[in-house]
Amino acid sequence: MTVAVVGASSFIGRALQARADTASWRFLDWRTALAEDAWLDGVDCLINCAFDPVLKREPYSVARDIDLQLAERLRDYPQINYLMLSSRMVYGPAAADGRLHEALSPQPINLYGAAKWQSEQALRGLLGPRLTVLRLSNVCGYELGGGRQSFFAMASRSLSEQGRIVLDMSPFIERDFLPVESLAAWLPRIAAAPRPGLFNLGAGQGTATGRIAQWLIQGYGEGELLVSNLREHDPFWLDLSATAQAYDIHGIEAAQLRDYCLALGQRLRLEKDASR
Template identity: 90%
Template sequence: MTVAVVGASSFIGRALQARAQTASWRFLDWRTALAEDAWLDGVDCLINCAFDPALKREPYSAARDIDLQLAERLRDYPQVHYLMLSSRMVYGPAAADGRLHEALLPQPINLYGAAKWQSEQALQCLLEQRLTVLRLSNVCGYELGGGRQSFFAMAARSLSEQGRIVLDMSPFIERDFLPVEILAAWLPLIAAAPQPGVFNLGAGQGTATGRIAQWLIQGYGEGELLVSNLREHDPFWLDLSAATQAYGIAGVDTAQLRDYCLALGQRLRLVKDAAQ
């Protein structure tokens, strides 16, 4: 099994490269991948981690859709199975119970979700049974650099630079957070025996954002949590039933996530102290 990963320098791409079982994989940047096709020779599975950030600010454009451009190149490589990293944003807002599952009709409400949904549909037409779509929850990790605007990235920067985490929503809002290292451990399992269709990947449960902030602060050793707005905004969790049945993926429990956040807080402190 030969696996190629496009987006080697991406957040997820870097996490994949850190794993021993990916030592024989081919990692390349998206510009190289779109410039020529020789790298596809002998490849059995392609994972794309690259995404044009302009599609988070502008309406969908096929010219900016890296997934679509890669999929079009696979016409001449019928042996390649494509793993598309999509997003829970495709679903749009969750119902009152917060549950998001693959049978829901996608109703994205932002440009990023709309772009991913457009890509999913275009790739399905091109690849049919050679496509596996993975809808990811909030992928998190050490995100102090790189300009990411995720919940974890903003919380880490604020804690490190200002000694506080500020929430603009109720601290009781529960969201599904998936550590990037755990995702990187799951992707080789999926790439080894990919099944066509759509699969959620996440923790499989929601965790209060205030609790996440508390654990980060606890690991950091100091800091405060401020709440600037008590709005009930965007609670969700991903139902992993399909991924569990297909790949034996069981999700992330509360104890794992707590220990992960504590370790991230400790890492932030070490980096802060080393810089002083």
């Protein structure tokens, strides 16, 4: 089968390109994808990794919805299935147990979550059973470049540049963190046999943000953790029951995430030393 990925230079797009099992896939940037349709010939599945960052700071606009514009092009390509990479932000705040599952009614509280929810609804109307929506947890990895503002990106930059990680919330807050390489390993499995509907993709459990910081610092070899605010802010984890049943994907273990953070801290240290 032929898979096309829009957003080749994105964080997830780069992780997909690094895999041997995607060597035959078609990767292109979103401007090229929207400029002409010839690249769609022979494609069986389309994965979009592109998102207009303006929609994180301004209200939703159809003109900036890359998912919607791509989906509209599939009217003349009924053989193509579409994997939409959505976000756990669509759910809004989790309940006391932190669990987010697909049966919850969306209640996004920020512009990013609202935009993804608008896109999901529009694509369902256009594509019907050809659409698979994947709501992702906090995708993490080596994020020093690219201007990302995720927890990992900010923690990595602060540790590398200042020798410290500063938390503006309780270090006991647990969140669902998914290494981008794990996500990239799962997407080919989903693209090979996509099922219509909505599925969560994450670690399947929460990890204390203080533990993440501790592991990064431990891997880095030195540094300090400062807590500027003890607020209980945004704990969550994604329930993967539906994803496990459909795709035999069960998340990642805490030990895997620990080893991943240690290795990331070591990489930050090596690059810091090499730059001196």
